[in-house]
Amino acid sequence: MNSPNEKKQAINRIAIRQVDITTLAVDAIVNAANNSLLGGGGVDGAIHRAAGPKLLDECRELRGCETGAAKITRGYELPAKYVIHTVGPVWRGGTHGERELLASCYRACLYIAEEKGLASIAFPAISCGAYGFPLPAAAKIAIDTVFAALQKNPKLIVTFACFGESVQGALEAALAAKSDN
Numbered sequence: 001m002n003s004p005n006e007k008k009q010a011i012n013r014i015a016i017r018q019v020d021i022t023t024l025a026v027d028a029i030v031n032a033a034n035n036s037l038l039g040g041g042g043v044d045g046a047i048h049r050a051a052g053p054k055l056l057d058e059c060r061e062l063r064g065c066e067t068g069a070a071k072i073t074r075g076y077e078l079p080a081k082y083v084i085h086t087v088g089p090v091w092r093g094g095t096h097g098e099r100e101l102l103a104s105c106y107r108a109c110l111y112i113a114e115e116k117g118l119a120s121i122a123f124p125a126i127s128c129g130a131y132g133f134p135l136p137a138a139a140k141i142a143i144d145t146v147f148a149a150l151q152k153n154p155k156l157i158v159t160f161a162c163f164g165e166s167v168q169g170a171l172e173a174a175l176a177a178k179s180d181n
Helices: 004-011 042-051 053-062 098-115 135-152 165-180
Strands: 014-018 028-033 070-074 082-087 120-123 157-162
Touching: 004 135, 004 165, 014 135, 014 165, 028 042, 028 098, 042 053, 053 070, 053 082, 070 098, 082 098, 098 120, 098 135, 135 157, 135 165, 157 165
Parallel strands: 014 157, 028 082, 028 120, 120 157
Antiparallel strands: 070 082
16 A cells, blocks of 8 residues: 555544443454453453353353464454454563564454454554553554554454543554654
């Protein structure tokens, strides 16, 4: 994708909203999960509660997930058809491959979305809560990785579901920087 018009079309397929990800009627929502995939706090706990107990049953069958990887389940009682579970890195100062692992989370989810032929996906701010990833760096990685995928998949629409103004602001700043390049 080289033309300014094609770049603008990709940018226009990224929405950044303050919204509860469990309420979105998209093809898939992304769960920022822990390695067990058996539920936890934050967005992970909210998704498990909203989806109902069958999600936990299916997650048990998956036998966990490596950091940077992703696995898909049905959405059960969620408005989303699927949940793509990914395990982001815990921030340990930035010297343990955290940036690449975070980018890998987004790429793995986007790969699953493409393989399944999905038209819409919603992401939370992976690793930005309890895992402590610095927000500006995480936002840049998220936007850069999603933008690269949208260049290859002209049908996909991406929503970032933000849990607060700081997350929304960081993602909007990263997207604005992408628009200026």
